[in-house]
Amino acid sequence: xxxxxxxxxxxxxxxxxxxxxxxxxxxxxxxxxxxxxxxxxxxxxxxxxxxxxxxxxxxxxxxxxxxxxxxxxxxxxxxxxxxxxxxxxxxxxxxxxxxxxxxxxxxxxxxxxxxxxxxxxxxxxxxxxxxxxxxxxxxxxxxxxxxxxxxxxxxxxxxxxxxxxxxxxxxxxxxxxxxxxxxxxxxxxxxxxxxxxxxxxxxxxxxxxxxxxxxxxxxxxxxxxxxxxxxxxxxxxxxxxxxxxxxxxxxxxxxxxxxxxxxxxxxxxxxxxxxxxxxxxxxxxxxxxxxxxxxxxxxxxxxxxxxxxxxxxxxxxxxxxxxxxxxxxxxxxxxxxxxxxxxxxxxxxxxxxxxxxxxxxxxxxxxxxxxxxxxxxxxxxxxxxxxxxxxxxxxxxxxxxxxxxxxxxxxxxxxxxxxxxxxxxxxxxxxxxxxxxxxxxxxxxxxxxxxxxxxxxxxxxxxxxxxxxxxxxxxxxxxxxxxxxxxxxxxxxxxxxxxxxxxxxxxxxxxxxxxxxxxxxxxxxxxxxxxxxxxxxxxxxxxxxxxxxxxxxxxxxxxxxxxxxxxxxxxxxxxxxxxxxxxxxxxxxxxxxxxxxxxxxxxxxxxxxxxxxxxxxxxxxxxxxxxxxxxxxxxxxxxxxxxxxxxxxxxxxxxxxxxxxxxxxxxxxxxxxxxxxxxxxxxxxxxxxxxxxxxxxxxxxxxxxxxxxxxxxxxxxxxxxxxxxxxxxxxxxxxxxxxxxxxxxxxxxxxxxxxxx
Numbered sequence: 001x002x003x004x005x006x007x008x009x010x011x012x013x014x015x016x017x018x019x020x021x022x023x024x025x026x027x028x029x030x031x032x033x034x035x036x037x038x039x040x041x042x043x044x045x046x047x048x049x050x051x052x053x054x055x056x057x058x059x060x061x062x063x064x065x066x067x068x069x070x071x072x073x074x075x076x077x078x079x080x081x082x083x084x085x086x087x088x089x090x091x092x093x094x095x096x097x098x099x100x101x102x103x104x105x106x107x108x109x110x111x112x113x114x115x116x117x118x119x120x121x122x123x124x125x126x127x128x129x130x131x132x133x134x135x136x137x138x139x140x141x142x143x144x145x146x147x148x149x150x151x152x153x154x155x156x157x158x159x160x161x162x163x164x165x166x167x168x169x170x171x172x173x174x175x176x177x178x179x180x181x182x183x184x185x186x187x188x189x190x191x192x193x194x195x196x197x198x199x200x201x202x203x204x205x206x207x208x209x210x211x212x213x214x215x216x217x218x219x220x221x222x223x224x225x226x227x228x229x230x231x232x233x234x235x236x237x238x239x240x241x242x243x244x245x246x247x248x249x250x251x252x253x254x255x256x257x258x259x260x261x262x263x264x265x266x267x268x269x270x271x272x273x274x275x276x277x278x279x280x281x282x283x284x285x286x287x288x289x290x291x292x293x294x295x296x297x298x299x300x301x302x303x304x305x306x307x308x309x310x311x312x313x314x315x316x317x318x319x320x321x322x323x324x325x326x327x328x329x330x331x332x333x334x335x336x337x338x339x340x341x342x343x344x345x346x347x348x349x350x351x352x353x354x355x356x357x358x359x360x361x362x363x364x365x366x367x368x369x370x371x372x373x374x375x376x377x378x379x380x381x382x383x384x385x386x387x388x389x390x391x392x393x394x395x396x397x398x399x400x401x402x403x404x405x406x407x408x409x410x411x412x413x414x415x416x417x418x419x420x421x422x423x424x425x426x427x428x429x430x431x432x433x434x435x436x437x438x439x440x441x442x443x444x445x446x447x448x449x450x451x452x453x454x455x456x457x458x459x460x461x462x463x464x465x466x467x468x469x470x471x472x473x474x475x476x477x478x479x480x481x482x483x484x485x486x487x488x489x490x491x492x493x494x495x496x497x498x499x500x501x502x503x504x505x506x507x508x509x510x511x512x513x514x515x516x517x518x519x520x521x522x523x524x525x526x527x528x529x530x531x532x533x534x535x536x537x538x539x540x541x542x543x544x545x546x547x548x549x550x551x552x553x554x555x556x557x558x559x560x561x562x563x564x565x566x567x568x569x570x571x572x573x574x575x576x577x578x579x580x581x582x583x584x585x586x587x588x589x590x591x592x593x594x595x596x597x598x599x600x601x602x603x604x605x606x607x608x609x610x611x612x613x614x615x616x617x618x619x620x621x622x623x624x625x626x627x628x629x630x631x632x633x634x635x636x637x638x639x640x641x642x643x644x645x646x647x648x649x650x651x652x653x654x655x656x657x658x659x660x661x662x663x664x665x666x667x668x669x670x671x672x673x674x675x676x677x678x679x680x681x682x683x684x685x686x687x688x689x690x691x692x693x694x695x696x697x698x699x700x701x702x703x704x705x706x707x708x709x710x711x712x713x714x715x716x717x718x719x720x721x722x723x724x725x726x727x728x729x730x731x732x733x734x735x736x737x738x739x740x741x742x743x744x745x746x747x748x749x750x751x752x753x754x755x756x757x
Contacts, residue, residue, distance in 0.1 A: 018056050025050050054299050061302065094302050101298045105291060134262055139217050139232045145172040146215050146236040146254045153179070153252060154239040161238070161250070162188035176255040179238075180207070182248035200255060202235050207251055210235040222257060230258040230266065326354055330361065392491035398484040400424055400439060412473065412493045414463060430462045434473075441477060442487060453479035458494070471495045521558050521565070528554040577623035577714040581743050584620055584627075584654055584670050585613045591631040592652065608639065612653040618667040618742040626711045633704045634674045634736055641678030641734060651675045657739070672738045680723040680731035689721055712738055 028046055068086065071079040149168045153161045161179055169177040169190040178199050179188040184207060189199050200223075202216070210216035215236035222231040238250040258266075386393055392409030396402060401424055405417050413431065420428055425435040437459050445455040455477050460470045477489040532551040539547055588611070589599050597609045635650060642648030653675075657668040681689065690709040712719045717740045724733040 014056070014060060018053055018060070021049075021053055025053060054295070057299055090302065097298045097302065101294050104294050135219050135230075135232075135258065135266065138258065138262075139219060139234065142174070142232050142234050142254055142256050143215050143217050143236075145174065146234040146252060148172070149177065149254070150215075150236040150238050150252050153250075165190035172254075174254050174256050176253075178253040178255075180235075180251040180253060182207075182250065187250065199253075200233075202233070202251075202253055206233075206235050210251060211237050211249075219258065225257075227260075227264075228267070229260060229263040232256045232258060322351065323354065326358065330358065333365070390492075392493075394489045394491065395486060396489070397486040400435070400442065400487070403486065409491065412471070412491050413461065434459055434461050438475070438477070438489070441475075442479075445477070446479070472498050521561055525555055525558040528558075577626055577711065579621040579623060579715065581619045582622055582624055582627075583617060584622070584672060584740065585617055587622070587624055587627045588613060588631060588652060588654060588672070591628050591635065594632070595635065608642075608648050608650055609635075610649055610651045612651065614653075614655045617654060617656055617670050620670050620715075620740040621743045622715050622740065623711075626714070630708050630711050630738070631672075631674075633708055637704060638674055638676035638678070638734075638736075641680075642676050644679070645677055647677075649677050667742045669742055670740045672740070673735060675724060675733055675735040677724075677733040680734045681721060686721055686723075690719075716741060 025046060068079070068083055072083050149172060152168055153164060156164055165177050165179055165188045174191065176189070176191040176199060178186060178190075178201075180201070181187050184201055184204060186199065186201065202210075206216050215234050217232070217234045219230055219232055222229050225231075232255070234254045234256075236252050238252055257263075386406040386408075389406060389408050390411075392412040393404075393406045394402065394409055395404040401422050402417065402420050403422070410417065415428060415430070417428070425431045425438070428435075437457065441455050441457050445453055457475050459473045459475055461473055462470050471493055472495045474492045474494045475489055476491075477487055480486050480488055528551050532547060535547055536544060592599065592609060592611060595609065597611065599611050599613060635652070638650040639648065642650065651674070653673040655671050655673070657671055658666065690705050709719060717738055719736065719738045722735050722737075723731045724735055726732050
């Protein structure tokens with residue numbers, strides 16, 4: 001559709017209707033001058049109808065012009081051409097029409113005016129003016145009298161004003177004097193006609209006008225006079241300076257008849273002038289009829305010119321505007337097929353080719369959007385996958401500068417990488433060795449002839465919160481396809497896996513040692529004792545002493561081996577924990593009592609121990625016998641670590657972990673802390689403290705902390721080791737922390753938070 005003709009159907013219908021009605025009423029006005037009866041009865045209606053039609057035509061033409069101007073200012077394609085063509089067609093009809101209109105109006109004015117004697121008209125108007133001047137003089141005098149009376153009344157009180165009316169009327173020599181209230185009620189009256197009980201009262205508008213004009217005056221016909229003579233009415237407000245304000249505003253009205261002679265002559269002149277006007281009505285009526293007829297004819301000419309220019313320019317520019325609209329739609333991404341316009345064969349072929357091109361572009365856009373949607377879906381899937389992947393994913397460019405990472409990488413490295421994008425990892429604290437190993441692995445993979453660009457390596461990185469311990473990271477790298485595309489690396493934290501594998505391995509070793517070593521120990525001991533018993537009577541000194549010492553050594557070593565085998569057996573066959581609800585403070589007090597420490601009795605407290613047990617601990621789920629074994633092992637290890645300290649001190653502390661939620665606190669767990677002032681843990685021991693057969697003692701199997709770890713895991717708790725340091729960073733002791741989950745239902749969902757604390 002032509003954009004210039006959109007939404008114009010109602011305009012076309014309205015124009016057709018108004019044009020038809022305008023022609024009909026224009027003909028009626030032209031015929032009215034020859035039909036006097038019809039002219040006199042329907043002239044106002046014809047004028048009104050023609051005015052409405054002219055206004056409607058003007059509104060529609062104005063609407064068309066405004067729309068065209070808006071399009072022209074907006075720079076719509078084709079607007080200049082249409083504007084010039086429309087103006088050309090409009091001027092072609094407007095200029096001759098205006099010239100004809102001006103000539104016709106001048107001709108009619110001079111012709112019709114010559115039909116009447118203007119001197120009579122002037123004389124009548126002079127008579128009317130003379131009579132009006134005389135009436136104005138009379139009513140002016142009456143107004144002065146009314147103002148004088150108002151002034152006199154304002155000097156009197158409210159009750160005296162009514163009594164003063166008669167005197168003032170006689171003094172002013174007026175026919176009727178009335179005192180009125182603010183609402184127009186009569187308060188007093190003097191004079192008036194005898195046959196009239198109620199005086200002629202002013203309206204509210206007269207009262208309001210009297211306050212504005214001071215006074216109100218008018219000449220009006222006397223309704224009581226049979227000869228319809230005139231009378232004068234003057235209303236003046238009474239100034240309330242001396243009157244009571246509680247009475248409100250008051251008014252004084254004077255009614256005075258116009259002298260009968262003057263009134264009759266004024267009526268006679270006015271009647272003659274009215275008759276003359278009726279006689280001359282035919283002249284002004286014809287002038288108006290012809291003027292309105294010519295004006296409507298001019299408006300119809302202008303309307304037809306503008307409408308014809310608009311329609312013709314629209315028809316001529318329709319193909320160009322259609323192409324412009326289609327081009328705009330294509331530019332904005334709208335590839336819908338346009339409806340062809342009526343045009344010649346060549347233009348129709350052009351529009352068909354344009355529609356074919358639009359369909360092809362639409363199909364190409366649809367395929368492109370489908371591909372983009374698939375790419376976006378794949379991107380979202382990959383993003384979600386990386387975000388929820390437990391493994392860490394790092395993407396580097398060809399210079400090993402970090403380009404992208406996922407949340408798993410942050411969890412594995414325990415470091416923020418937000419400000420390291422487009423940088424190497426050498427500047428990240430604790431990852432310089434990791435970055436160096438990565439560069440070496442990439443160089444080895446690219447240098448190998450048979451390598452496909454992938455490699456795998458196990459690396460150690462220091463923990464962010466404890467540089468003395470490290471994590472085991474398994475890194476698998478691969479080169480991205482393309483030249484200078486970069487590398488992708490997947491990292492897994494295998495620290496727990498390695499620890500679990502070692503635990504399983506040590507359990508298997510312990511089981512086999514307990515089985516393979518324990519069986520020959522008893523025969524060895526029995527054989528040694530039998531040899532001692534058989535040879536002791538037959539040997540003399542010093543051979544007997546050598547026999548006894550050797551036999552004792554064999555027996556003692558066999559007993560030591562039995563104890564070691566029993567420890568391995570206990571580690572391998574640790575029974576499952578029988579979890580019951582208990583108070584951790586009670587278990588700690590029972591174990592401390594074995595060392596002579598009674599928490600409730602101050603005098604019996606061993607100076608080596610410093611118990612700090614928090615009150616009202618939340619209950620925990622545990623096996624009391626296994627927990628006693630754990631606490632006993634930790635206390636014994638702490639005492640052994642303080643052996644070289646002249647003032648050994650072991651601190652035993654329990655505390656509740658609370659998580660604030662809104663205005664309440666929620667228990668998360670219970671922490672047991674055992675610290676000493678010994679030499680602390682060495683860095684190597686911190687990394688392998690919970691592995692079997694790892695110890696710094698000269699005696700012992702190194703299974704104490706390993707058994708403690710297994711028991712803690714059975715209780716779904718968390719254990720950690722660290723060293724105490726002073727302000728200068730020197731080690732002042734060791735600390736073991738065990739965090740137990742609480743048994744309340746409100747804390748069951750917080751166990752994972754305790755493990756991560």
